[in-house]
Amino acid sequence: MQLELRHLEAVCRIAEAGSLGRAAARLGVSQPALSAQLRRIERVAGGELFTRGRHGVDPTPLGEFVLSKARRVLGEMDALAAGARAAAPHPTLRLGCILLVLVDRLIGRLEQEFAGQEIEVDIEHSVTTLTRLLAAGRYDAVVYGEVADHEVPLPDGVAARTLVPKEPFCVRMSAAHPLAGRDRIELADLAGETWMTMVEDDDGGPEALVDACAKAGFTPRLRYRIADRKMHYDLIAAGRAISVSQPTAPPAEGTVLRPLAGDPVTGRIRLAWNRAAVSERRAGLLYRAAGLAYLDNVPANAFHRIWWESRPELHPALD
Numbered sequence: 001m002q003l004e005l006r007h008l009e010a011v012c013r014i015a016e017a018g019s020l021g022r023a024a025a026r027l028g029v030s031q032p033a034l035s036a037q038l039r040r041i042e043r044v045a046g047g048e049l050f051t052r053g054r055h056g057v058d059p060t061p062l063g064e065f066v067l068s069k070a071r072r073v074l075g076e077m078d079a080l081a082a083g084a085r086a087a088a089p090h091p092t093l094r095l096g097c098i099l100l101v102l103v104d105r106l107i108g109r110l111e112q113e114f115a116g117q118e119i120e121v122d123i124e125h126s127v128t129t130l131t132r133l134l135a136a137g138r139y140d141a142v143v144y145g146e147v148a149d150h151e152v153p154l155p156d157g158v159a160a161r162t163l164v165p166k167e168p169f170c171v172r173m174s175a176a177h178p179l180a181g182r183d184r185i186e187l188a189d190l191a192g193e194t195w196m197t198m199v200e201d202d203d204g205g206p207e208a209l210v211d212a213c214a215k216a217g218f219t220p221r222l223r224y225r226i227a228d229r230k231m232h233y234d235l236i237a238a239g240r241a242i243s244v245s246q247p248t249a250p251p252a253e254g255t256v257l258r259p260l261a262g263d264p265v266t267g268r269i270r271l272a273w274n275r276a277a278v279s280e281r282r283a284g285l286l287y288r289a290a291g292l293a294y295l296d297n298v299p300a301n302a303f304h305r306i307w308w309e310s311r312p313e314l315h316p317a318l319d
Contacts, residue, residue, distance in 0.1 A: 005077060007041050008070035010034065011049060013132075015067055016153075019056040074135075075156055079276060092118040093282065096130045096139035098203070099123055099227070100269060101248045105293035106143070113289040114282075125227055127152050127203045134158060134274060141273035141283070143290055148211070148266065150204020159283065160272040163290050163316050168263035168307065170247050172255050174239040180256045183303070187264050191218035196232060196243035197225045205267070209244060212264035247304035248297035259303050269294065291316030 010027065014034070017023035024034040042049055049063035059067055093114065097103050103123065110119050122139070124130050130142045135155035143163075146152055154160055171185060179185055191213075197206060206222070213220045224241050226232045235241050237254025244265055245257060271290055273283050294316065298308050308314070 003041065003044055005074065007037070007044075008074055009136075010037055011041060011063075011066060011070050012074065014038065014050060014057060015059055015063070020052075079157065091140075091277070092120055093278075093286075094120045094122075094138065094140045095286070096122050096124055096133060096142040098127060098130065098144050099125065100143065100145055101246045101250070101297050102269070102290060102293040103143075104250075105296040106290060109289040109293045109296075110286075113285040131155060131158075131272070134272065137274070137277070139274075140277040141271065141286055143269065143271050145203050145205075145267050145269050147204040148208035150207070152203065152270075154272055157275055158272050159275050160270055161283070161287055162268060162270050163287065164269040164294055165314055166266050166268055166311075167247055167304075167314075168259065169244045169265040169267060170249075170257050170259045170301075170304075171242055172233075172236055172245045172249070172252070172257050173242040174237055175254050175256050176239060177242070177256075180258070182258060184261050185258050186216075186261045187212060188216040188218070190220075190242065191216070193221070194223050194241045195220045196235065196241040197222045203267075205244075208265050216264070247307070248294065248300055250297070250300055257301055257303075259307070287316070288318050291318045 010023070013027055014020060014023040020034055020038070021031050024031040027034065038049070045062060045066055047062045048060050049066055050057040050059055095110070097106070103121075107119075107121055110121070124133070127144045127146075130139070130144055131152060131154060133139050134142050135158075144152060147169075171190065173180055179189060195209070197209075209220060209222075224232075224235060226235070232243070233252035233255055236243060237252070246267070247257070247259070249257060251257075269290075271283075271287055273286065278286070299305050
């Protein structure tokens with residue numbers, strides 16, 4: 001067996017994740033499969049690359065050497081792919097996004113800003129996957145969210161710009177819920193509820209929700225994790241669960257959106273792009289398209305429109 005790029009990527013992901021389980025999840029493989037692959041890589045490398053303990057894995061001296069070379073090789077391959085695309089006369093712009101509310105309006109805005117240019121937009125359910133594919137040259141740019149103090153690590157050669165520095169998450173609940181008639185809801189009043197967890201589990205969202213609930217005096221009962229919007233809304237409308245939501249989310253039959261008192265959970269939206277594949281001008285057009293798509297959704301909920309209009313310092317600079 002010879003080492004291939006996929007083997008080098010696996011070693012790097014194990015080191016970044018700090019455990020085989022987390023690395024396997026980020027790579028989209030099972031932990032036993034990744035463990036078997038690591039053993040094969042170690043046989044070729046001539047020794048153990050990681051020491052394994054109760055709290056995860058740490059690189060051995062040999063592992064540190066392999067990691068330094070692997071990162072360099074992967075970086076050069078990414079630069080080669082990005083440079084080749086940048087040299088193409090009319091490269092297709094490939095954009096990856098997590099399932100933010102603004103994505104619904106983003107495609108139309110991109111068509112306006114990039115008139116006559118080919119654009120591909122993919123949706124991922126993991127920020128880690130987005131940034132990994134950005135590093136690998138699969139995407140030229142990505143739009144993603146971060147919750148509370150979480151910062152998504154970005155690969156080398158990537159520039160980033162914050163689109164919306166702060167937005168307060170609200171709660172979606174059944175229109176028949178006893179608290180649905182309130183204008184604003186205290187988080188502590190939701191202590192006995194069953195929660196729909198966020199689809200993205202690597203943007204800091206679940207940790208932020210658990211931390212906010214702890215400060216409110218309870219531990220949330222997290223049960224459902226559903227990406228399909230219709231099923232998500234149907235479960236809430238039926239009174240089976242509640243969920244946190246972006247304040248720009250659209251109405252859904254049988255449900256209501258209500259702000260949380262004190263804004264206990266907040267997020268931000270960012271744009272990142274590969275500098276070798278996306279010029280400053282194209283990055284500016286991307287930023288403008290995403291900013292306009294966000295603004296298109298602000299009027300969806302009167303409570304957020306009032307909150308937003310009172311904070312002009314948070315508005316994206318679209319001039």
